Amino acid sequence: MTNSTSRRALAFVVAAAAVMSLAACGGSSSAKDDKTIEFWDPYPQKTADSSWQAFVEKCAPDGYTVKRVGYAQSDLLNNLTTAVKANNAPEIALIDNPKMPTAVDAGLVTDIKAAGVDVSGYDENIEGPGIVDGVQYGVSYGSNALGLYYNPTVLQKAGVDPASITDWDSLNAAIEKVVNAGFKGITFAGISGEEGTFQFLPWFWGAGGKLADASGSTAEQDALDLVSGWVQKGWAPKSVATDNQSAAWDLFLTGEYGFSENGSWQAESAAQEGYEMIPIPGKDGGVAPVPTGGEFITIPTQKNMSDEKLAATVKVIECLVDGDNLKSLNDEMVYLAAKSDVRAEQVKENEVWKPWVKIVESASGRTTDVGLKYEDISAQLSEDLQAALNKA
Template identity: 25%
Template sequence: MFSKKRAFAAVAVAAGAALALAGCSGGGAGSDGGSTPTFNPDEKVTLNMSFWGNDVRADLYNKVIAEFEKKYPNITVNSSFLAFPEYWEKRQTEAAGGGLPDVMQFDYSYLRQYSQNGLLLDLGPYLGNIIDTKPLADNILSIGVVDDTTTAIPTSTNAWGMYTNPKLLEQAGVDEFAGGSWSDYSDWMKEVTDASGGAFYGGTDYTGRIQNFELQLRSEGKDLFSEDGKPGFDKARLKKFWESSASNREDGVVIPQQKLEEISPKSGFDTAQTASELTWDNFGSGYLGNLGADYTELGLIAPPVTKEGAKDLYLKPSMLEAISAKTKHPEAAATLVDFLINSPESGEIFGTNRGLPASETALAAAKLDPLSQQIADYEASIKDRLGDAPPVPIVGYGTLENKFLELGQELNFGTVTVDDAVDQFFSEMDVVLNQ
């Protein structure tokens, strides 16, 4: 398993090098900050648009595009889709050849890489005119900014949270986690594990996820990485984090790594072997699907607090929409992006297929199922903890996230010491930051 991840990381590094060679110096028409761009509805235009997904999402896109072409009959949209890995392989090939689609569904982890290589259109001139910004909060718009330039706009958002299993808690006779510190959370997990008599566990070792480390750093006024790629932590801070859950691992409070290996690729939570899971809030439908027909609801609450009053949480894009810097029709492309993000038709048709709509107009039109409404209510409930999104992930962030996860697994197995894990992570980080 580890060798596959390292192989993937090598592919990602090679792809980054290819994109660097493919980078172009300027944006497309309309990105020079000149006169306000407007779309001529009488101009006949054909746009190519790509997205990742499956047949279900493709059907939804086809319906939205049909509504768009009704409103703008002179614009023809040709769409195509692939599964996520193949989608980015094709984009990398197109980037090297200078032929990216006019409009692209975009992933946050690739945004800096493509933006800094000049492959994405500066959307600044289109914001507030062709692309309506009124339904989009400032902290939503800021998500798509790289080096002070808006190169993508979120279609939808999610936030870090904690899912809980009400059935398991009822079996254990333990109340829902009432909130509190990370130490309080550890105590609660121990109570659940002890009460279950070994049938299930309170949770998974939270120090295996880099997002929980990020949460603690944000409470201290720091980011994982700054805009210019500087880490917001040193070896001592990382060691403190990994040591904070040592007793959970050693005393059997959290699910053992061997059990997690046996049920992979599912997690302890969606196999009903843990009563809680810290993760992105859009994972709920997947959990319910894996848990089966006996489960119709989950708990969803805020993660533990590191420092009271801190703006440690933030909204992350489930996905974004971006435009090629070389598009020949930037105004028409921006019109399509606005429709995909803001239109009531888009909200009604997509619902939460792309995540909770980021636009107020699209969200108002979306028909939310009970779980989606629960997620919307959750994101509203954490409003006081929501801060600005961190800088867009550094190039190579995915490699570091995987390394952090691997080391967390080895700590849970007991095959590496905390000191060794810290050294290994910093060695990997040095390679990524200096490639």
């Protein structure tokens, strides 16, 4: 990592200053309302009259107000970088899963455990991206995941038993039967950028791929051959090269396709249509690991935060993830909680979550093993995917 040691040293010093409330003179933060806790999230679609807004504001401690600001996912980190440099950062920021090492490396976030947040009891695989060099910089309250949806009506007419799909060969055989029966095969998102990489990773990991040795590996080539082969054969639409996950799902909702790789956030929509889901199969069998999704709650770097303000900030975070609120938070985001007992409650309340539990529990953090290097790895995988899909 470029300058990672010095940057993390700076982040540690600033975090210690925040936790120990070492006084600093001047700075723009002196102009901030000391009784307002600013809260940034990447959910601009959740408006001021949304249930999310009410949920966040309700967590304000006595005597404090929570001011929520929603930024587009692509803008939040840039705005946070500017705010930290100006010593005008929010007290809380929700950062996208794969961006955590970037935020840590830039000194934008602090040691959340040292700040006093209880980080015990969470699933290690979900929390992995928020832990850098053994220090936990954020708390992930839950995760979404990817699965292989199917249309039971289409499969029945094509003579396909979904239970027979256990590896890539049997999946290809099933798609071929669907197409031969007069239907369309499979939709997925191959769009350039992280969203396309996100959907490509289960196939890459399912072929035994390792992110540390991704581009040019046998696993990458096998996965590229698989998904581009679907396009070459006409089993997947040529639009996959530009389709995001919403566009891929819209195609599946036409009822013309047998399969769609998509996320757990579509579970309710799928249930309404009578669609079902199986885990994405590995190349030679078993369940392919999928990437964890979701965001991390973080405490951005502050040069001068009082003990009282820090304690109030911690109370807001713990309110969001404490007890029944953790379930409410994940229900709001359509995620599966990062604690097994809360997931069990979600399943008890809504059976649609049942097949997703094992997928989430075996999911992998994209940056857990490779840290900041993931940015370049993801970009190269995306480039290779685009080349394969556009050549198909």
